[in-house]
Amino acid sequence: MQVNDVELTISAVEENQYPVTDWPELALVGRSNVGKSSLTNVLINRKNYAHTSSQPGKTQTLNFYEVEHKLYFVDVPGYGYAKVSKKQREKFGKMIENYLTTREQLRGVVQLVDARHAPTEDDQMMFQWLAYYKIPTLVVATKVDKVKPNAHNRVVKVVKEGLGAPKDQDLVLFSATTKKGAEQVWQWIEERTGVSD
Numbered sequence: 425m426q427v428n429d430v431e432l433t434i435s436a437v438e439e440n441q442y443p444v445t446d447w448p449e450l451a452l453v454g455r456s457n458v459g460k461s462s463l464t465n466v467l468i469n470r471k472n473y474a475h476t477s478s479q480p481g482k483t484q485t486l487n488f489y490e491v492e493h494k495l496y497f498v499d500v501p502g503y504g505y506a507k508v509s510k511k512q513r514e515k516f517g518k519m520i521e522n523y524l525t526t527r528e529q530l531r532g533v534v535q536l537v538d539a540r541h542a543p544t545e546d547d548q549m550m551f552q553w554l555a556y557y558k559i560p561t562l563v564v565a566t567k568v569d570k571v572k573p574n575a576h577n578r579v580v581k582v583v584k585e586g587l588g589a590p591k592d593q594d595l596v597l598f599s600a601t602t603k604k605g606a607e608q609v610w611q612w613i614e615e616r617t618g619v620s621d
């Protein structure tokens with residue numbers, strides 16, 4: 425999809441701040457620093473609209489990006505960060521859990537993992553948690569520009585195995601640097617949300 429219009433509607437810290445529309449929503453999850461904001465920027469065709477950072481775990485809000493007045497991307501702060509207090513993390517974890525399990529508009533989740541390494545325990549837990557709640561999930565193995573092309577097939581295998589995903593799991597090899605895989609990710613989103621140009 426060609427995106428021209430995007431707006432950060434709200435950085436929510438509480439449920440009563442979530443937008444009140446019936447537009448479909450798509451959430452992005454993944455470890456801190458894995459590249460969620462970078463993926464968002466590629467999908468919405470902007471350079472640094474969703475701020476990328478080298479300081480993991482800074483974002484502590486659910487960021488709702490309104491795309492083409494049709495749908496929302498919801499940037500969920502990275503799991504596995506250490507810099508916040510346990511109490512903060514628990515409070516925030518509850519908010520994310522509630523959002524993912526009760527939000528009617530949610531059509532699916534894009535889970536990012538790092539193509540350079542096997543999935544971590546956090547990645548696996550997240551994936552299995554989404555599967556348990558039967559939330560449709562697209563796995564995106566990102567930063568694939570850092571992996572030699574002849575090892576790409578291996579990435580697919582290692583990621584699926586590491587997450588405990590079925591063989592037919594939807595998975596896209598992606599790079600924010602080269603934009604490889606962007607069209608496939610959009611295709612999945614269009615199928616899940618029913619929106620298109």
Ligand SMILES: Nc1nc2c(ncn2[C@@H]2O[C@H](COP(=O)(O)OP(=O)(O)OP(=O)(O)O)[C@@H](O)[C@H]2O)c(=O)[nH]1
Nearest residue numbers: 456457458459460461462476477481502567599600
């Ligand atoms: N080479 C390469 N670097 C990437 C790619 N995607 C992201 N990065 C880099 O990885 C770092 C983190 O990217 P972000 O998009 O900010 O990651 P994030 O998941 O939004 O991080 P948090 O918001 O802290 O959870 C930045 O330095 C990016 O430039 C990619 O596809 N290839």
Ligand SMILES: [Mg+2]
Nearest residue numbers: 460461475476
């Ligand atoms: Mg980010």
